[in-house]
Amino acid sequence: MDKITNKLDTWKDIFIKNIPNIAIALVVIFIAYFASRAINTFISKTLGKKIKQESVRNLVSRVASAFIFLLGLYIAMTVLKFDDTLKAIISAAGVSGIVIGLALQGTLSNTISGVVLSFRENLNIGNWIETNGYSGQVMDINLNYLVIKEADNNTVVIPNKTILENPFKNYSLTTxxxxxxxxxxxxxxxxxxxxxxxxxxxxxxxxxxxxxxxxxxxxxxxxxxxxxxxxxxxxxxxxxxxxxxxxxxxxxxxxxxxxxENISIPFPMRTLEILPNQSLDIHKLTEKEVS
Structure with a gap:
């Protein structure tokens, strides 16, 4: 119990000693979060005047937003003196990156495909397309999947890799x-x-x-x-x-x-001819013959 008490006292002293750093780190993360959202909105509006493709604008603004937030997170960890931890994480990432890359091969493929689709001039948000057995309006193109809304208001999520590897028909390319x-x-x-x-x-x-x-x-x-x-x-x-x-x-x-103009559009008709010496049993007729 003495060892546990001493350990808890040590942690308490470290926590009290680092309260200013923790407060600064929280402020930095808070600022980074709202700054990333502001950058996202600002870049979308700025690029909207120069880039017509909404998918490209969304891609650039999302990447910039993520970069700002990660930068704020890095500064917060530096303030908390987690430099050694960051170095260890970066060193481990080099070794584990290959393993993770193989495990997430499909996800990485969808991400790369999402970048390619975002820069395609013949596919943009708002277009009406038909692909992989689905038809609808493109609602979003992100780094993992493409979202379309069908005529019956159902939302379909299709992996980017599937879109890139298969042909699609874009009805919006012509008026x-x-x-x-x-x-x-x-x-x-x-x-x-x-x-x-x-x-x-x-x-x-x-x-x-x-x-x-x-x-x-x-x-x-x-x-x-x-x-x-x-x-x-x-x-x-x-x-x-x-x-x-x-x-x-x-x-x-x-x-x-x-x-x-009294022009008729006819429909198929069937005439039954009954000879005088024959009888007709309506109950023995099939449904097709009766109609």
Whole structure:
């Protein structure tokens, strides 16, 4: 008990003796923390006028913020006279760095990939992309992963390495998208009138002349109950949602125009012929035959 008491007294004396240093170290860490946040905001605003890519601005501001905080932490440890401890840590880091590097190979790969993605001009925050089976708006590009928000508001986190090693489609690189719309009309319809009417509806709705494009219209086949056609046109869009809205709007307008001109869009029908000497048992028909 005497040894324990003496040890505690020694620690108490050391603590009391170093109270000024501890107070200074805490102040330094406190200042470094808020300085790092201020630097982050300042660099983001300053670079915002010169660098258009938000991902690059975020990367630079985060690195600068981390550097300021680590610098403050180093000064605080120096004030507490942990110089020998720092030297020991740095010496050990050289030996253990190889082991840690091998263990964190995937993490380091994602970090390097994050730096590469941040400087890519064909990928930026706010773009609508499709990659690795997911499609959505890029919300963040950091040193470990990329975050996208899908159309259903779900958030998807994808490792940077996966993005870099696989192709992706960026809908935001162009302001124009082409929509392909397939439909069919009855066999008794005036096909020339169908083509003219469809082109007029698309031109009036989406103004192809302003986009410098033309409406493409092709009859594709004699179907079982209709003559089918393909209509392709362009819209102003930078994401897949606008493409869906454009296609939906085109379907509504074409249906309204066809109804006004008494042009039917047929659907498959089945006719059952019952001979006079045959009976029909409805209970023995399959669901498909009944429909």
């Amino acid at each position: 124009k998208m082409r929509i392909a719309l397939e439909c069919g009309v009855e066999y008794g319809a005036d096909l020339e009138r169908v083509e003219t009417l469809t082109k007029e509806v698309i031109n009036n709705t989406f103004n192809q002349e302003k986009l410098g494009k033309n409406v493409e219209f092709y009859f594709t086949e004699f179907g079982d109950s209709s003559i089918n056609f393909l209509c392709r046109f362009w819209i102003e869009s930078e994401d897949a949602l606008e493409r869906l809205r454009g296609k939906s709007n085109a379907i509504i307008k074409i249906k309204q125009a066809f109804d006004k």
